[in-house]
Amino acid sequence: MASEKEKDQYDYLFKFIIIGDAGAGKSCLLHQFIENRYKKGSSHTIGVEFGSKIIHVGGRNIKLQIWDTAGQERYRSVTRSYYRGAAGALIVYDITNRDSYNHLVNWLQDARTLARADTSIITVGNKCDMKDKRAVTFLEASRCAQENDILFLETSALTGEGVEDVFIKVARVILNKIEDGLIDPNTMVSGTHTGSQRIGSDSGGEAMSSKTCSC
């Protein structure tokens, strides 16, 4: 286990949001990713929760700052302010719940209008361990993702299948965009920013886009 100090050595900081219908498994997905285990008896998310983890992608240390939002429609006025500047967005649906899949379009629109125009988006079909209750096929979801020009993966927050891949996949796409010069991490202070040079400095606050509890 790296010490607190070492843990903070990173090259880039990416802000991610996790959105999708209530009960799709957003919090469990995050928990599985951060703690590598399933969160039993988990309650719903009130408002917004938050977690971070450093991953190693393409020879870089990338710190992910992940904002996990409440799924209920009613909470959107609170959660929307946390979208701003997200470099990556995970739209989670439940493969056993057709409705949660049908709402993908709305969530996609939200992410595109509220986060950034070039946010890297992945749609995540969760609960893929529950095969006998499947209501959305892999193929149709995959096709839908292609049509909308977003990434797609199926996961199980219960078994951990595919969970890490989701985060790595999105991080890699963002990293590629940076390396291709499509995103300048220094000018785009909101969704991503370089981490290493600011370690130990006291001035981290102003580069963060996340202080957005404006009402």
Added chain:
Amino acid sequence: MEATTALTMCSAPPSPLASGGVAYSPSAASRAAGPSVSSEATAARYGEMMSALEAAVTRSEFEQAQAIHSRLAAFVRTLDWSERTALEGLWLMPGWNNGRIMRLHSRWQALKIHRGCWSEWCSHLQSEGAWQGAVTPFSLRESARDLVYLAPPGPHRAELWRFCAGSAQHHDSAQVVVSDSEPQISPNEAEKDPDSPMVLDIERTPNLEEEQRGVLQRVLRAHFKRRGAALPEGNKGEHYVQGMHLLAACPIWAGLEPAQALQVFEYVLDGLCAGYYRDVAFRAFKRDVHVVEALVADRLPRLAKALDIGGVPVMLLAFDPLLCLFALYLPRAVVLRVWDVLLLEGAVAIFAVLLVLLELLLPEAVHPRGAGEPEPCWTSFPFVERFHERSAALTPHQAEAVIKMVRSMLEGQDRDQVQGAGTGLRQRVLDLRREAVAAEAGQLSPARQRADSAWWDQAMEQAMQQAAEAMDQVRLWWRSASDADSVLSPAQSPFGSGRRAGWPVDLGGRPPQPPAQPRAPPSPAGASPAAAEGPCPQM
């Protein structure tokens, strides 16, 4: 009543809200009286006895306090008029002021009712409808408010919660019916159900037996049915919002019957989480988040700075405290204990508990580093995770410490200054809420502004009413000629009316006045204690 109105104001600077009072300078009045100074020894003796009474009352030792009290009363009876006048001036008694006398008075009154244990307090509940003497809904609440900090209510929690919710609500509790025949909806049907998040949340509410899950569902459905019925046809009314299920689950955890659980749920929803769930934009909630932000900046400035550097909005720490009243992360036993205090103290206690928890659970960000100790790297410090993990690990023993700190925060400087420009938490919360409303006013439609101003007026009115009622109680005690408990035994005092020990006003020439009437005498009918007592303190 002129003199007594002035009395109520003498401990606080005149406030524009306390209109109608005669501006009165207590010190000038007492100097004008030119008291003949009694011996220092008498004052010292008196002060000593008062301190002893205070110590016994603080320890909730009823027998001892009563003994000291009788000695004190006997002692006062031996004094002559001029000696009493001098004692009332308080200047012979360093360390005593109006606030301290008020606190001692109210805690002694509280102790006389609860005598240090909840079963004694509950024995007075049974006489509801036939209030006797000093026992009124108001004094019962004050008594519980004292006792709640001393001991957990244990098996009497249900009675306490019912009392808190019942005495503050205007509806007849007999009308609260939670039907057993309410159709149950299985999780499989949930997708077709418009309330499906509710069903989902009921399924994932922790600490409930299967049967209790059914009760939770019935309570929530009964609530929406009641709310829906009050609205015009076609308006579906209030909808389930995630988080409400925890507010409804808490009374069930506390062992309340369904109808009582519904009553407590509706009370906390309307009284403590006032307006949070009401509008889609969560405006009242966001306003109170601003209040939390300001309070953290006021009282925990290092934490405020660390959060700022870490880019963590204070809102993330406030979701559970405000929307679920701490029910999401604290262990069940601790939540119930916190609710004991919230129900008695009102919404201001939410802020107090949150401040205390932040201070206790995020010590690395709250307290200054020792020499040579490096400051943690705030940009990667997991504030939210730590706060929630440590909240979940709180023991009942630690909860008692939290509650003691909450008390000192609420009673520190402001308890007796509800209507003045106090610096205490109550006043600060009132001011901050007013600022939050004012800050929004520019962007609001006139209708919206009116609604907000009504919200504000209501809060103020409640605070004022509370203060006035507290003063009435004190006034009655000190003035009542027949009250054998009175320390200064006004029956034998030449200034038995319009006078209290320690309030050096109204010394000359006024004719004796009849004792003040309580604002609204409690009627024997079950419905009106609420009217007599007014809503639960909101601030």
